[in-house]
Amino acid sequence: MKADVTAAEVTAAAALDDVPVVAEDIRIDRPTLHDVVVIRVRDMIIEGTLAAGSRIHEGQLGQQLGISRTPLREALKVLAREGLVDLVQGKGALVRKLTHKDVKDMLVVLSAMEDLAGKLACENASDSDIREVRRLHDAMMGYYAVRNRLPYYKLNQEIHSAFIRITGNEALSMVHTQLQARLKRIRFIGNEKPEHWDAAVADHEEMIAALEARDGPRLSRALSNHLAETWLRVADSI
Amino acid sequence: MKADVTAAEVTAAAALDDVPVVAEDIRIDRPTLHDVVVIRVRDMIIEGTLAAGSRIHEGQLGQQLGISRTPLREALKVLAREGLVDLVQGKGALVRKLTHKDVKDMLVVLSAMEDLAGKLACENASDSDIREVRRLHDAMMGYYAVRNRLPYYKLNQEIHSAFIRITGNEALSMVHTQLQARLKRIRFIGNEKPEHWDAAVADHEEMIAALEARDGPRLSRALSNHLAETWLRVADSI
DNA sequence: ATCCTGAATGCTGCATTCACAATTCAGCTC
DNA sequence: GAGCTGAATTGTGAATGCAGCATTCAGGAT
Numbered sequence: 001m002k003a004d005v006t007a008a009e010v011t012a013a014a015a016l017d018d019v020p021v022v023a024e025d026i027r028i029d030r031p032t033l034h035d036v037v038v039i040r041v042r043d044m045i046i047e048g049t050l051a052a053g054s055r056i057h058e059g060q061l062g063q064q065l066g067i068s069r070t071p072l073r074e075a076l077k078v079l080a081r082e083g084l085v086d087l088v089q090g091k092g093a094l095v096r097k098l099t100h101k102d103v104k105d106m107l108v109v110l111s112a113m114e115d116l117a118g119k120l121a122c123e124n125a126s127d128s129d130i131r132e133v134r135r136l137h138d139a140m141m142g143y144y145a146v147r148n149r150l151p152y153y154k155l156n157q158e159i160h161s162a163f164i165r166i167t168g169n170e171a172l173s174m175v176h177t178q179l180q181a182r183l184k185r186i187r188f189i190g191n192e193k194p195e196h197w198d199a200a201v202a203d204h205e206e207m208i209a210a211l212e213a214r215d216g217p218r219l220s221r222a223l224s225n226h227l228a229e230t231w232l233r234v235a236d237s238i
Numbered sequence: 239m240k241a242d243v244t245a246a247e248v249t250a251a252a253a254l255d256d257v258p259v260v261a262e263d264i265r266i267d268r269p270t271l272h273d274v275v276v277i278r279v280r281d282m283i284i285e286g287t288l289a290a291g292s293r294i295h296e297g298q299l300g301q302q303l304g305i306s307r308t309p310l311r312e313a314l315k316v317l318a319r320e321g322l323v324d325l326v327q328g329k330g331a332l333v334r335k336l337t338h339k340d341v342k343d344m345l346v347v348l349s350a351m352e353d354l355a356g357k358l359a360c361e362n363a364s365d366s367d368i369r370e371v372r373r374l375h376d377a378m379m380g381y382y383a384v385r386n387r388l389p390y391y392k393l394n395q396e397i398h399s400a401f402i403r404i405t406g407n408e409a410l411s412m413v414h415t416q417l418q419a420r421l422k423r424i425r426f427i428g429n430e431k432p433e434h435w436d437a438a439v440a441d442h443e444e445m446i447a448a449l450e451a452r453d454g455p456r457l458s459r460a461l462s463n464h465l466a467e468t469w470l471r472v473a474d475s476i
Numbered sequence: 477a478t479c480c481t482g483a484a485t486g487c488t489g490c491a492t493t494c495a496c497a498a499t500t501c502a503g504c505t506c
Numbered sequence: 507g508a509g510c511t512g513a514a515t516t517g518t519g520a521a522t523g524c525a526g527c528a529t530t531c532a533g534g535a536t
Contacts, residue, residue, distance in 0.1 A: 030327065032327065032519070033519075033520070034315065057487080058488075068522075069488095070521065070522090071520065073488090073489090074312050077272065077312045077316055078316060078319050083412065089270060091528080092489095102408065105408055108407060109407065109410050109413060112353070112354040113347070113350065115350070169346060170340065171343040171344040171346075171347045171417065172343065175417070270488095271489075271490070272489085295517080297517070305491090307492090308489085308490055308492090309491095328498060328517090328519085329518080330517075
């Protein structure tokens with residue numbers, strides 16, 4: 001997540017040892033075009049603007065985004081590595097179509113990861129970490145109460161990311177983020193039915209309770225259960 | 239490894255029953271330059287040709303490889319996503335230096351993945367899958383008997399990949415491959431000491447035995463144990 | 477009428493070029 | 507002599523250009 005910062009810290013630490021690293025994130029972040037494009041195109045895939053199975057025309061899309069083909073091509077290479085598009089020789093990029101099996105496989109792996117995350121999170125979480133998650137959770141519940149789906153959805157994502165983040169395991173965070181990105185499209189479609197919503201909320205109540213009790217196995221169970229229900233939620237929308 | 243063949247066989251078998259499935263992979267594979275470069279540069283990092291922490295000069299390396307900067311840059315973007323290099327704004331690519339924590343974190347995740355793999359492999363493996371792994375195992379043991387380290391090392395890698403492949407879970411395979419790639423450099427350095435070799439071999443005996451017995455929990459335990467020892471093996475070579 | 481051949485078009489893959497940011501070093505000031 | 511300023515150099519970031527492969531459609535042969 002903070003790869004760039006790390007590099008900067010390394011440099012700074014190497015160069016000037018005793019200068020306090022205030023850094024203070026006043027730095028102007030000027031992301032490379034290619035990075036912006038990765039995010040943008042990924043969102044377009046998730047939101048369905050680029051339909052699954054459709055071909056991505058470099059010149060055309062580049063023009064739409066107002067950029068040249070070069071950064072777009074670099075972005076497509078990255079997205080291919082993430083599994084969101086397929087790069088076919090001589091044909092360019094196709095938006096990947098996920099099969100039932102693909103999704104199920106991913107959920108199985110994700111489940112194993114969250115199982116691990118539950119354990120690690122309970123070991124590693126600071127009190128302020130837990131308070132932070134609680135804060136997100138309560139905010140989310142606020143939106144649930146008034147049935148405001150979109151902000152609920154965003155906070156939901158944030159909470160899951162937070163669980164992973166407070167494990168302090170960057171490798172875990174990385175692979176988890178990657179799988180989540182691929183599944184986001186599916187969740188985006190499948191999360192419509194209100195009858196599942198209550199169940200999901202109940203899971204979340206259990207999760208936060210387990211975390212506050214720092215009960216690793218219980219948290220793992222809650223997370224696994226949540227994912228199992230996710231499968232039911234999305235299974236028929238693929 | 240032969241995922242394409244499998245898919246082709248399925249299709250062919252379904253479509254035309256009595257037409258001999260010649261198919262025969264006569265296809266000319268003409269990988270894109272960018273793909274070749276990814277592999278090549280990754281190997282250079284693993285083998286230490288590109289030292290950890292050093293800066294990758296695009297023009298220079300491009301010239302050495304006899305290619306232009308474009309495919310090289312695309313490759314670097316991919317390697318950055320894999321976590322093998324850091325891309326710093328305006329400075330280009332730095333070969334990522336792994337800390338103790340990085341490696342340990344990765345091994346923890348890898349362990350969880352192999353735990354899952356053990357379970358799935360025992361459920362999914364066909365008899366021929368198991369025979370294949372046994373074949374690899376025996377060949378590896380042959381090299382162990384005569385202390386021929388390099389082919390032993392390669393077969394070792396292949397066996398671990400085979401375990402993952404026969405789970406039939408592509409998401410798992412992907413995540414595993416990625417983490418393995420990042421760790422390869424470390425293993426490459428750390429796998430020198432002969433005193434650990436015997437222990438590793440013993441682990442492998444247990445692994446193949448568990449697989450042949452289709453005993454999932456036992457296989458998971460063997461794999462985990464193997465990774466735990468890996469940590470000891472490599473811990474001081476970072 | 478159908479199938480095959482081959483030319484034309486369009487798009488990808490890679491190279492080259494252009495623009496701009498970072499670094500370095502020389503010259504000036506204090 | 508030390509430190510700062512600014513110009514020159516070097517290297518990255520992005521755009522454009524060019525060659526070759528893939529697809530398509532027209533024309534001819536069977």
